[in-house]
Amino acid sequence: MYHIKGALSSNSLKRSICLFILFVVSLSAFTQNVGQDPTIQVIARVQNEKILLRWAPTSPSAWMKANTYGYQIERYTVSRNGILVSPPEKKILTSAPLIPEPLEEWQTLAENNDYAAILAQALFGENFEVEGMEDEGAMAQIINKSKEAEQRFSFALFAADMNFEGAKMAALGYEDRSISDNEEYLYRISAVVPENLLKIHSGSVVVKSLQPEPLPAPIDLIAIPDDKTILLTWEYEMFKSLFTTYYVEKSENGIDFTQLEDIPLVNLSRTSESERQRMQYVDTLSVNNKKYYYRVKGISPFGEESLPSEVVSAEGIKKLTAIPHIVNYTLEDINTVLIEWEFPKAVEGNILRFELNWSMNKKGPYTIVDKDLLPNSRKTRYQKLAPSNYFTITAIGKNNQKKESLSAFVQTIDETPPTPPIGFEGTIDSLGIVTLQWQPNMEKDILGYRIFRGNLANEEVSQITIAPIEKAVFRDTVQIKSLNNEVFYQVVAVDRRFNMSDYSEKIKLEKPDVIPPSSPTFVDYKINTNGVYLEWIRSSSTDVESHQLYRQNTEESEKGWELLLTTKTETSFTDTTLKSNTKYRYAIFAKDNTGLISEASTPVTLVFKNTVPDMIKGFSVIADRTNNKINLNWRNTSKDIAEILIYKSKKEEDPVLWKQVLGSINKIEDRSVSPNNIYVYHLKAITTNGSHSTIKTKEIEF
Structure with missing residues (x-):
């Protein structure tokens, strides 16, 4: 156990948690990329008749300065009973900037809660060093050499995640009890730090004052037994935004559970490249063959404890170490062999059965040909021998443990040739x-x-x-x-x-007297605004007189194929007599000097679309924040426009079709917008003959 030097009495520190937690936190959920301005990150949770807020800056320096100058909380009511409030109703929830409570106010809470004690030390301790690490290896040495401010910051964020009362006293949490039913709020947290000292971007979160939802129980808990250990694993990825840490509980009767560790469990891998999909915990057992029961609880960043997961049970199993060995085989006839093996009698109780495996090749794959051999058996017969046979014996232990022997080769004797094939x-x-x-x-x-x-x-x-x-x-x-x-x-x-x-x-x-020429082959095609360019390789036959290129309109297939070109030497052609939005199929044949025609080349099937550029000009989007709308305007440059397709999305999201209007319309309003969003609009014109214009795109921050 490692302890921390700080401002509180030693009695407050006796329950302090291991330094291991500091490293596991990986600096909590509130982290910052190097080189960026610090930001306030905010999360929220609805409880009965109140909304809880948690925030933190993304750098140690921003945290320390905000502790001096404080935070301001603004609340905007953006909707009421499902109706947008325009303009949003603003209310400042902090009459004065929030700063951490003075040291003397922490004593009672710190005496009763480890995490409050850690928060107080991080805020007020004269120094902040970790003791007892001299012989603890490279990980401890790296942390011991890190800056004191980073250590304070790291401990403070984790402790605030684990105790919401402490988070409020540290000016990292707030309860809003002045809420009304069926209202939607936007909270903005700002650090009241002069920009000439440090620029800190504010943070915000949107919350609906609905009935609170209980925390879900962790799911998919699995217990995997081994020799005096049980590996517990459960789903992490799905709930990583809800749970900061976990507690594992253990029981010997499935009813009375005890928490296994005083310190909570945190996922060590927090980077996007190596982030774990599941949590894991290994429980060490004193004995095997005794059943234990386990369940898991999740802890939210507000210190809330979830319902327990479903209970799983397992018992330690002795590791299977003995390996069977094939010692002899006897050929009883051309199809039958008797296989014999050795296995220690003393460890028969550790296995469920033996399996006999067969393959024609030494490297396999092997097939299980007998899977019901009793633990006390030491020989078996196989009656479907091939000319070459490889056998192995596998001992199957509990929990599907397997130990497989080396392979043994069995070859039959056969000097009789097969009969000559008939019906040739x-x-x-x-x-x-x-x-x-x-x-x-x-x-x-x-x-x-x-x-x-x-x-x-x-x-x-x-x-x-x-x-x-x-x-x-x-x-x-x-x-x-x-x-x-x-x-x-x-x-x-x-x-x-x-x-x-x-x-x-x-x-x-x-042999036949003559054969048609070999087929030519298409090697390339390109679709452009003028038509379709085709390129082919001529037939390799030496007696080819000409090549014939045909086209078929698949929508008018009853008209058959149309001859486009007959040539002796050309290897390319551009077809310009095409209809837009129409599927065509092309084939080319070779004809020799005797009139024989080759098989058709592999057909080329494509759809020709004629794109008409610049049919829309002057496309603009203008934000009308007073009336809570965005105005879209454009000019149509062609009378052939049949309709306008408008696609809409938020920044970084996929666009979807929003509006489909007549070609005569050149403006429209979008009232389905919300503050603090970046919207992207795309316009495309469709002509009366099915052609479409180039797409126009505009982006606006609302």
Whole structure:
């Protein structure tokens, strides 16, 4: 336990919390990026007939100066019974700037609350040092070397989060009891510090005086047991704006719970890059096999305690350390093997069962082939052997602990080759694609097939497959235009021991006399205001006489394809005879000198939209804060405008369609606005033929 030197008596400090909290706070929720002016950050919470406010500056220097000059609180009533109040009703809640209560006022509260004692020391202590850290490692040394002002600031913010009465006395909290039902308020907190000393930006928060909502209970509490430890984890991300810290409670009977730690738990990872999604806590146990019950409570920045989470239970389990070892196997027949293994008899009570795992490869993946082997079993049979077999034995302990043996290799003896494939046949299409097929072999250990090809009836065929293929079908490609018009094939079956069958019967396939040219290919297209630019690669066939480019209007598909271009040498074309907002499909063919036409290229399908720029000019947005509205004005430069689309959003939000007005309208009012917001408006004109203008955008701070 580390203690802090300060202004109060030693009795006030005996309950003071560990320095660990200071580091965990990571300087609370009120932090500042280096190089920015300090700001007052504000949060609020509604309670019965009152609104609680909490605030803090974002730098130690701003906090210390504000402690001297104080804070002013302004309240603006912005709506009443759902109706906007214009202009908002202003009320200053502080007759004089709020500053921390003098030291003598702190004694009673500090004697009864650790966090109030810490706040008082941070405010009034003659010095603020942390004792007992000389041998506590690098983390403690780093904090010990930090500036005293930063230590005071850090402790003060965390302690104010944990005790609202102390926060009020430290001028970091306020209760507004002069509220009315169904009113919405904007609170502004300002530091009364001269700007020539330090510029501190004010902070604000909007609150509705509705019925208070209770704090939710933490959710998704999970207990994960281990050897004399239980890991507790629960949802953090969802409630990180509601709860500053957490307490873990423990029970032996599920009814009487005791808080585990005097200090609260805080998430250490507060940066956006590494922020945790869940909280974690490890409870160390004295014994295993004893059930404990746990629940979690969240603590808000106003010191409020939430309802407890649902109760979970767990008990420590002894860690499984023994590993099974396969010691022998016996081949009983070509399909069956007896596997034997060793495992210490003394630790059988720590496991639930054994599992037998099998794979054809040493690296797996392994399949569980027997998962119900009793803890006292030491052998089992496997009756579906393949030519190559790898086995492992896994001991399954409690809490799904697993210990797996090394693999053992079992190989069967097989010197019998498979039968030659039958039903071998094939075809050649006009593109020279050969399709071969045959009846699959019925042997269970078939690995695949090898394909052989020859160009003459009496020559020896050559293998054309690199490795055995699994399926009883194969595709090959031959040159149609060659000196020979025939090609010959045979197939051989191979089993998993690489025994090869005899050759199948040899089949002869005749090549087609001619084939169409190869297809050209589209390689690029661009859509611009003039039309569609297309580019292609010509057919690779040497006898191509021309290329033909076709277009189809998909909305008029019944009219078929329209020929746009016939060319021998060109490889690009720009289509300018298009309708806006229309989908077109393009295809290109090659035609050879015998009149054969290639297959179509892969079609290009696109939508042509003609954008008409500068149809809207003079677009402006003007804030009328007196009447609580924003005026939008513009000029239409074309009689072809059919309608105006207006999109609206707040800064950093996605725009949505707000208004859709006739093309003859050139101004509009927006009364759905609230102070202290930045609004963004986008205008787009739509013409009678479906074209649209370039988008005009304006931004305004209201």
